[in-house]
Amino acid sequence: MKAAREIFFIVGVCVALISGMSDEMKDLLDSLHAQCLSDSGVNEELISKAQKGEFEEDEKLKCYMRCIFDETGLFGDDGKIDVEGMVSMLPDEIKEPFAPTVRKCGGLVSGSPCEQSFKMYKCCFDEAPQYYFLP
Template sequence: MLNFVIHTVKMYLTLLILLVTLTNVYCVSDEIKELMNNLHKTCVGNTGVDEALIVNANKGQFEEDEKFKCYTRCIFDEVGLFDDDNKFDVEGAIAMLPDEMKDTILGSVIKECGASCTLFYIITTEI
């Protein structure tokens, strides 16, 4: 069960990183592309992560790298998934899920693990 959850979280993290780094997708408005590009640039600048690690993550190949972990954390911070007290915003994360996912195991894991930072721990230690 935990492996399924980790796989699901990795999938969503991959999608989030992919969305942030894609700037030439035709179905995304120029405004959204600019926002994603700025988010990517901000987090790369803040962390000094190697762009190759992000490219690999877009392919589902996650590497054990502290700067990459900081990059993923930066993305979560920038999209508002952590509050001013450095706590994971459970309700914000659930609100970002597609409606059909809110009552699934992923939504349950976010509710159960989010407040204790276990979810972020899983994301950063299992990739």
Template structure:
């Protein structure tokens, strides 16, 4: 379960962390993946850029479309699959080294907080909300 948080945090960090970390710190694979996944997930979820921007700014509105978007990021990136669960190897490759330790620590904290949530979209949403609360500068959506 700790690996799920790690992966989620890694992917989310790519979107909003760009203002905090230099994009040069991200692998070309991560940059390309984030662009592709973002476009796909906006289309699939029906959410809009304004809703995503609200999350980046710490406004976590309990909105079904943004929850679908967040889960989509993880599934479309290949970080999570229904068959195999978390792709730990991919998640590890994607995370910038500057934030790895903090992401791992925050992931453990947030995983413990969402342990009882069974709905997948609610679980991912609450994980992101917790993660943002610990350090908004490393959340990427």
């Protein structure tokens, strides 16, 4: 199931960046969102703000972000974000311009898994908002 979510996540990011999403892709991303929303218990308003780059220091929001990484297979068994895995999953259209940002941000994150996830999303937005995507 995680492999399928990884593929759909990659395709979703690519499609979201290039054009509108298919109904099937929207359903898959909605499912990922719903699962992580339920798992974390975060207020949906905080997610909406984070999608626009407004990051509030909220533990549930941080754990929502961790859930996204977990469910897309981007959180390693070592308790750290798999930066190279993330780079390898980037769509070709954004790999060259965005990979350095992912690597830079991945090198800066620390703390608990939820904290790392939050810092990674925030850093990616701060460094390259044109490629930022949070389901």
